[in-house]
Amino acid sequence: MSNHHQDKASFLERLIFNNRPAVILICLLVSIFLFYQASQIRPSTSFEKMIPLSHPFIQNMMEHRNDLANLGNTVRISVEAKDGDIFTKEYMETLRQINDEAFYIPGVDRSGLKSLWTPSVRWTEVTEEGFAGGEVIPQTYDGSAESMEELRSNVLKSGQVGRLVANNFKSSIVDVPLLESYPDPNDQGKLIKLDYQQFSHQLEEKIREKYQAQNPNVQIHIIGFAKKVGDLIDGLVMVVGFFAIALLITFVLLYWFSWCIRSTVGVLVTTLVAVGWQLGLMNLVGFGLDPYSMLVPFLIFAIGISHGVQKINGIALQSSGADNPLMAARRTFRQLFLPGMIAILADAVGFITLLIIDIGVIHELAIGASIGVAVIVFTNLILLPVAISYLGISKKAIERSKKDEVAEKPMWRLLSNVAHPNVAPFMVVLALVGGVSSFFYQKAYLQVGDLDQGAPELRPDSRYNQDNDFIIKNYSTSSDVLVVMVKTAPEGCSAFKTLSAMDELMWKMENTKGVQSAVSMVTVSRQMIKGMNEGNLKWETLSRNQDVLNNSIARADGLYNADCSVAPVLVFLEDHKAETLKRAVSSVQEFAKVNNQEDLDFRLAAGNAGIEAATNEVIASSELTILVLVYIWVAVMCMITFRSVPATICIVLPLILTSILGNALMAFLGIGMKVATLPVIALGVGIGVDYGIYIYSRLESFLRAGLPLQEAYYQTLKSTGKAVLFTGLCLAIGVATWIFSAIKFQADMGLMLTFMFVVNMFGALLLLPALARFLIKPEKLVGKTGGSLLSH
Known part of the structure; x- marks a missing residue:
């Protein structure tokens, strides 16, 4: 690199690129350690992590939890007789065996277990001599016809019809209360945390599969928090498949975008390194993977690809005028590190604001996502340019970039018309009408909480x-x-x-x-x-x-x-x-x-x-606060970066519009605002700000060079706009695969993320320049170098 360029290089740039072997070695050693940690991470959740512990309702419940019998975390096993009713010897024997089997499953609160076979279930009647009563299944029960008649009489007198016994007498329930932690059979001084996935599997293997096979006349139905969570965790296996599909789609689209296998592999590998580091660090801080935090690796992958595409696009553009790959990588690092860093900081604080929701799973999601975006600084902003400085960009990609730089692009020329004085007002009015109508629609129809019976997280x-x-x-x-x-x-x-x-x-x-x-x-x-x-x-x-x-x-x-x-x-x-x-x-x-x-x-x-x-109240009170805090922080970061109120408005308004449209879409599709969906809206803002910052930083540089607004935006589209469009579509296609998930809340999140990626992208491409027509004064920027942190 020439002395001229060395003079312009910052201390951080010199530190990184003058010590490239050390940077790669350090990243390799860290990767080995953190990938090992990532391999140790396990599915993990708990009853208390899913509830808002500081809410007055929950505090009252926890204060009196020892006074309330079987009113917390329970599983209900309904044993149905397909033919006939429950008053047969075969059915009652199967019910007894299921009762005993459930009694010995680790994690069951045995003192509270209830069924027709437990002594605590009794009958009472009034006779001429006073009250009479006893166990529903008497000590003299032997399965004979006389015993069955006595049992039928006792059930009718027990008050359990409609509760433990079905109204049609064709099934009965084993009520199984659970302990969040239970003594280790091998070490009574040690407590074992209830493993919901393992417990769910034991219910399937030891209860449902075993006794349905043993007695073909029996059908078993199991519900309860533990069973629902177990089914959700099992669904995580499918998420790994969706991740693989998203990876394949991203690889194909990246190659189509770059025409360079080396840079395509470089972006994918560094982004996967970011995901591995994030999972490893989550394991180090003691977090596991629950059904809700499975969103985080996808988000980190998405954000990493977003920044990686900007880097290889920048390096390809710089390679045409650089002597070697190292010079192109350094120039790109110099140009994009600061906007990338600002965007990542905006992402991180957007995630951290989720901490105000006092629900354990959202805390873990927020911390995990914040760790992940911090990791991207090292992998995609530092490691990727260093790696490309060795690998270089293919000649085919450089030639293509050179042609693109000088060629007229009809598509971008057409799109640049949104900054035209006659078109910009139409775009702003269209956004205003869409935003206002969507706001009133979601105010009228968006509800907090579940909108369906059963477990809305699962398919009907x-x-x-x-x-x-x-x-x-x-x-x-x-x-x-x-x-x-x-x-x-x-x-x-x-x-x-x-x-x-x-x-x-x-x-x-x-x-x-x-x-x-x-x-x-x-x-x-x-x-x-x-x-x-x-x-x-x-x-x-x-x-x-x-x-x-x-x-x-x-x-x-x-x-x-x-x-x-x-x-x-x-x-x-x-x-x-x-x-x-x-x-x-x-x-x-x-x-x-x-x-x-x-x-x-x-x-x-x-x-x-x-x-x-209680959860619904926490979500309702936190939703607006979270979005306001996210927008305030994004606005502060934009102000620090561009030192301009108009620039900040141009970047933030499209994000606000996307959030309003997202809420309206949820209301239209009948998706409630709840633990699974609230983070998507907040996280979507974090990813969307990347588009706006990258586009405005390039637009501002062309305005400073003296180009009129529409021409400056055309040049922005030719350089950065292509990467933004590609990133939005690539990420949208990747997460759209979630829509086919067996777990409904993941399908909902996939739909919402697809919507957020696409609308944020179009907001940055269409609304930002239209707002700039009204808010930015190009003549005040010409020749100016001190107004922005991104000025050079």
């Missing part, structure tokens, strides 16, 4: 959702339970004042749309008082006599805690759709506002519906 025809449909149709109590915790002084939960208030709450909830039924110790108390008065329906009410009330709740096991200071009200919902949860929570809050007293407190919420409601 998935095994899990089919099992869930079966249980909804055959049982009176759904799997969606909202638990209200009634807090009193010790021994206060049986007081008439408490029970009367609980009774009123149950009545209010049962008359709320979307609620199936409500159950509490009041339910048992009223039944027992009726029973103590010869079953007379007139007595099915609460007594004001405290001794009568105390006797009436004696059999309400699990519906109050040891010192009678906490009593749950179980509200069974038809589904966990966003509006159902909002309506139910609102009803409870209205009731609590009127009835809460110093010694009587109605607290929300436990149960899976309570957790969903």
Whole structure:
């Protein structure tokens, strides 16, 4: 390199390119270490990582978790008799074996396991001599016809029809509560964290496959958080296949773009190195892969390809006027390192803003993505130019670049018209109309939370959702339970004042749309008082006599805690759709506002519906904050870089428009704003800013050279615009493969990312120059060198 060019080189450039062998050796050693770490990363998630631990609902649940029996993380196994009903010797024997098999699966809270075969499931009746009762399956059970008749009678008297036993008597449930951590059988002082994937596999192998094969008349249905997460983790295997497809597509398109196999391989290898480093660092900080953080390697790959394409495009352009590959690589590094660094910083802080959502899986996603974009600085901004300085660009690619530089490009000439005084106003008005109409549409129709029954993360025809449909149709109590915790002084939960208030709450909830039924110790108390008065329906009410009330709740096991200071009200919902949860929570809050007293407190919420409601509230309160913070940071970075308010507006406005259009698309497609989809909107902004920064930095350099705006934009399109267009389409095609995923939320994310990549690209190509026509004054930039960090 000539002395002239050496003089212009920064310290960082000299440090890197004067020590190229050391740079490659260091990257090689780091790669060996981090790729080994990446090979150790495992699928990992937990119940607590999926919930907002600082939300008041969750804090109340965690405070009283030992007072609430089986209201947290549970799995329900429904054993169906295909022919006949459950009252056969063969069916009951299979149910007993399934009960025992589930009892011994590691991670099961054995004290809380419930089925017809557990002693805790009892029947009660009123006779002439008083109350009689016992276990539903008596000690004398032998499978005979007489035993079956006795069992049928006991089931009818147990109150479990619609709960543990189906309404049509063709199936029954084994209710399996889980422990988040459990003692190691080989070392009782050590706790093992529940492995959801392994637990799900054990349910399939030890329960479903084994007993359906053993008894062809039995069909087994399994639902619950652990089973759903296990199925999602199994779906990660498919994601690896999609990654391979995206890699192949990117390779073909990169070669078509560059006409150089060396630079194509260089970009792909350095980007894969970035993904490997990111996974290795995630393992080092103790993170695993959960269904939501699987998005991160794709994002890092996408961002890496985006910056890599800019680098090889720049090197190809510089190679025509450089003496050797080293000079071309150094000139490209000098020209693109700073805009690339600014774009990556904008990406990183965009990801970090996700930390304000107090949900563990989103924290890990945010940290993992931030680590990944930091890694890209070393792999795609430093290692790639160094590697290309050795490999060089093929003569074919250089010749093509030379021709492109001087040739007239009709497509780019046509596209540059968006900066024409007559076309620019039309583009701005079109964007304004689209943005305003989309804003009001998404305000009216976009909902926070799930919009479908079952597990919306999975396809409607998935095994899990089919099992869930079966249980909804055959049982009176759904799997969606909202638990209200009634807090009193010790021994206060049986007081008439408490029970009367609980009774009123149950009545209010049962008359709320979307609620199936409500159950509490009041339910048992009223039944027992009726029973103590010869079953007379007139007595099915609460007594004001405290001794009568105390006797009436004696059999309400699990519906109050040891010192009678906490009593749950179980509200069974038809589904966990966003509006159902909002309506139910609102009803409870209205009731609590009127009835809460110093010694009587109605607290929300436990149960899976309570957790969903808390999560929805966190998402709703965080969505706007996240986007505002992302835009503020992007604007700050643009201001620092270009030192121009108009330039900042030109880059940020297309990103805001894309976010609004993205929310409108979600509303139109019936996709709710939830844990799986919220990060996509925020992360899409981070990737989109790359396009704007690269385009504006080149546009500004041509304006400083004295070109009029439309001609300057034409030259920008010939140099950088081609890379932006290619990158947007390449990444969109790559993530579009997700749309075919068996996991619905990944399909939704693939659709949304495809949309964000394409619209951000067109926003930068079409709206940015149109805004520049109104906001940028080219005459003020001519000959000016000090106004921007990117000036040289």
